[in-house]
Amino acid sequence: MTQTDLQEQILQTHAGLIHRVVMHCNHPGSVPDLEQVLQMAAENDWTTLVAAIRDIMSGNRDESMLLQLDDEDRVIVASILRGLQDPSTLPGLETDIDSSMAAPGIAGLIHASRNGNAQALQIVGNIAAQMLKAGGDMSILAGRMRPLVEGERDADKLTEKMGSKGQKLMLEIIEELLKLEAN
Secondary structure (H helix, E strand, O other): OHHHHHHHHHHHHOHHHHHHHHHHHOOOOOOOHHHHHHHHHHHOOHHHHHHHHHHOOOOOOOOOHHHOOOOHHHHHHHHHHHHHOOOOOOOOOOOOOHHHHHHHHHHHHHHHHHOOOOOHHHHHHHHHHHHHHHHHHHHHHHHHHHHHHHOOOOOOHOOOOHHHHHHHHHHHHHHHHHHHHOO
C-alpha cells in the first residue's frame, strides 16, 4: 500500500470525525454528539489526537502542532486544518452513512445556513455535491438540501422517491431541525 493510499484510507476511516470538528469550529454547538465522540476516542487511547482536536476547537490553527503527532493523527489533524481553510478539501463521507450520527450535524448546518452563516452554507453545498456523486438516495437528498435550507419541512415531499435508508435519514434531519427551530 502506498503512502497516498494509506493516507486516503485514514481520511475515509475518520471522515465523520473530521467533518464534525470542522462543523463545530465553524458553528459551535452544531454537532451535539462531538463531545461523546471525543470521549470515546480518548477512552480508546487516542488521547494525543483528542488533545490536538480540543486545541483546534479552542482556536489554535498553528500547524506546528502536527510535529507532536504520529503519522495517523497528523493526517487527521492536517485534514481538519485544511477543511477549516477550504471546506472543499474535506474527505468524502461514506455513502452508507449512519443516519443517527449524520442527522444532527446536517441539521445543525442547515439551521446555521438559514440563520445567515455563510460558512455553514458553503459546507452544506460541499456535502450536497458529495451526496450527488454517491448516487441513489444520497443524490435525492442532495437535491433536497436547498428546500431544507429554505424552510421546507413537509416529510412527504422531502422523502418522495427515496428508499427506506434515505427516508430514515431525511426524517431524522427534519426532526433535528424542528428541535433546533423550537429553541
